[in-house]
Amino acid sequence: MRPLIACILLALFGAASCSNGPEEQKRKKATPSYEPQFKKEGTLAFLNAEKDTMRPLLDIELAITDEEVQYGMMYRRSIPKNTGMLFIREREERQSFWMRNTYVPLDIIYIASDSSIVSMVENAIPLSDIGLPSKGPAQYVLEVAGGFCTQHSIEEGHFVRFSILSD
Numbered sequence: 001m002r003p004l005i006a007c008i009l010l011a012l013f014g015a016a017s018c019s020n021g022p023e024e025q026k027r028k029k030a031t032p033s034y035e036p037q038f039k040k041e042g043t044l045a046f047l048n049a050e051k052d053t054m055r056p057l058l059d060i061e062l063a064i065t066d067e068e069v070q071y072g073m074m075y076r077r078s079i080p081k082n083t084g085m086l087f088i089r090e091r092e093e094r095q096s097f098w099m100r101n102t103y104v105p106l107d108i109i110y111i112a113s114d115s116s117i118v119s120m121v122e123n124a125i126p127l128s129d130i131g132l133p134s135k136g137p138a139q140y141v142l143e144v145a146g147g148f149c150t151q152h153s154i155e156e157g158h159f160v161r162f163s164i165l166s167d
Helices: 002-012 023-030 066-071
Strands: 042-047 054-064 083-093 106-111 116-123 136-144 159-164
Touching: 042 083, 054 066
Parallel strands: 054 083
Antiparallel strands: 042 054, 042 159, 083 136, 106 116, 106 136
């Protein structure tokens, strides 16, 4: 009986929901009790369309396995400066990402197998389930902090060059 009274009082004072139903319990189980931390696994540089000008150098974390790709940048409340996550997909095809359980705005950069930037989504809205598709086939997807592309004049048609650290 006490939980019911507490819920009524919270509702009267405009507090959040008191539901402890199956949906909320499932959501709580899915949310890790820690914030994933950045792990440097490589570096990535941007080149202009002529491939002669180096742009900012990023430290990158990799997402290769199905689980790494599924979680991506989820549950992170911040992104260290000049870092990103590079998703390496099995084949070049249209890609689509979303922002479910992602708390910070991201720029999502779709990259073809020839390392050219196919398309970008800038400042993707946090916590959205709306699909954010590439304009064309991409084999790699890079997620960086929202506003990065504008800040560094990254554009479609530019290129990336990355290297993976050895163990």
